[in-house]
Amino acid sequence: MAKRIDPWGSQAFKDYEKLLKDFGIKPFKPVLKRIPDPHLLMRRGVIFGHRDFERVANTIKKKKEFVMMTGLMPSGKFHIGHKMLADQITYYQGLGAKIFLCVADIEAYNIRKTSMGELRKTAIEEYLTNYIALGLKPKNCDFYFQSERCSDGKQASAYYRLAGMISRKTTMNEMKAIYGELTPGKIMSVMIQVADILHPQLPEFGGPKPVVVPVGVDQDPHLRLTRDLAARSQSESNFILPSSTYHEFMPGLKGGKMSSSDPYSYIALTDDAKTVKEKIIKHAFSGGGGSIKEHREKGGNPDVDVSYKMLYMMFEPDDKKIKKIHNEYRSGKLLTGELKHMTIERINDFLEKHKKKREKAKGMVDKFLK
Ligand code: TRP
Numbered sequence: 001m002a003k004r005i006d007p008w009g010s011q012a013f014k015d016y017e018k019l020l021k022d023f024g025i026k027p028f029k030p031v032l033k034r035i036p037d038p039h040l041l042m043r044r045g046v047i048f049g050h051r052d053f054e055r056v057a058n059t060i061k062k063k064k065e066f067v068m069m070t071g072l073m074p075s076g077k078f079h080i081g082h083k084m085l086a087d088q089i090t091y092y093q094g095l096g097a098k099i100f101l102c103v104a105d106i107e108a109y110n111i112r113k114t115s116m117g118e119l120r121k122t123a124i125e126e127y128l129t130n131y132i133a134l135g136l137k138p139k140n141c142d143f144y145f146q147s148e149r150c151s152d153g154k155q156a157s158a159y160y161r162l163a164g165m166i167s168r169k170t171t172m173n174e175m176k177a178i179y180g181e182l183t184p185g186k187i188m189s190v191m192i193q194v195a196d197i198l199h200p201q202l203p204e205f206g207g208p209k210p211v212v213v214p215v216g217v218d219q220d221p222h223l224r225l226t227r228d229l230a231a232r233s234q235s236e237s238n239f240i241l242p243s244s245t246y247h248e249f250m251p252g253l254k255g256g257k258m259s260s261s262d263p264y265s266y267i268a269l270t271d272d273a274k275t276v277k278e279k280i281i282k283h284a285f286s287g288g289g290g291s292i293k294e295h296r297e298k299g300g301n302p303d304v305d306v307s308y309k310m311l312y313m314m315f316e317p318d319d320k321k322i323k324k325i326h327n328e329y330r331s332g333k334l335l336t337g338e339l340k341h342m343t344i345e346r347i348n349d350f351l352e353k354h355k356k357k358r359e360k361a362k363g364m365v366d367k368f369l370k
Pocket of ligand 1: 103
């Protein structure tokens with residue numbers, strides 16, 4: 001992969017180890033033991049990297065105040081890849097974090113060229129509704145749109161002031177080194193994302209405190225820049241450098257990226273049982289042998305098998321059971337067809353319950369939109 005991460009590109013990340021080395025992200029495993037009740041994605045190494053997470057782990061341990069802030073680009077159907085972040089958000093909310101959830105509508109408007117109306121609809125009907133169904137609570141949750149942010153009811157927006165003022169701390173050359181080719185829209189979006197990440201620490205939002213930003217690794221360029229700009233602003237504001245964690249992406253069904261623009265790459269949270277079955281059977285990449293005979297003899301490769309990965313990353317929370325599945329697939333005892341059916345059953349079980357929760361969630365959306 002290139003020596004540059006493009007947050008707006010469509011590359012699928014493969015070699016996560018190399019990312020740690022190339023960009024100075026710390027491996028997550030060593031901080032694991034400092035977290036009182038680590039999330040499944042942490043335990044299993046799906047969250048593989050971090051910057052300064054020690055600070056957040058200490059804050060959690062001491063039960064002190066902290067913020068979890070992250071954002072979403074509303075782009076089409078909400079799928080199980082998006083669920084990974086939702087699960088982390090509700091995990092931090094459960095630990096008592098104040099949640100800042102940003103709808104990056106200015107970014108999407110500039111980069112994806114969708115209309116503001118369409119973006120708002122997708123953000124609410126797909127993202128927010130599913131977040132609520134997945135357990136997001138209105139208490140301690142500040143859900144906002146980039147285009148509408150103001151300072152808790154005061155007229156002037158401290159957030160936009162921050163985006164404007166902090167842009168003085170960087171140069172075109174630095175931005176080009178991080179992002180490559182720039183457009184005015186990208187520059188705007190970057191400065192606003194810097195404000196997204198830092199504004200929970202403005203006096204208007206309660207002052208400096210530890211902030212953790214859980215994201216996919218494609219967002220790391222923004223975190224590197226934000227941390228540098230926060231360090232350069234110390235004389236004016238006492239921002240604590242934001243912490244971050246990085247999770248692997250849920251692989252697309254065919255391998256590659258799970259992407260809202262290709263329905264056969266994802267399982268949507270609105271897919272029906274028949275669709276899920278068809279998608280997994282026909283499209284999910286298998287690490288199994290070419291024939292039953294070959295599979296029995298040589299075994300399968302769970303590490304590249306998309307059905308296995310989906311169980312590992314999300315749908316089989318029991319550590320003992322997942323280990324058994326891994327070993328039996330590896331040895332050839334468990335066949336691809338059996339693994340796929342197990343995956344279909346788990347996903348459809350989840351989706352059936354989720355459907356009811358989503359119906360209920362629709363009535364709660366207004367509680368999040370002041
Ligand atoms: N750029 C992010 C994305 O493409 C969305 C985003 C906007 C964000 N502001 C943020 C993510 C702040 C984390 C923190 O998905």
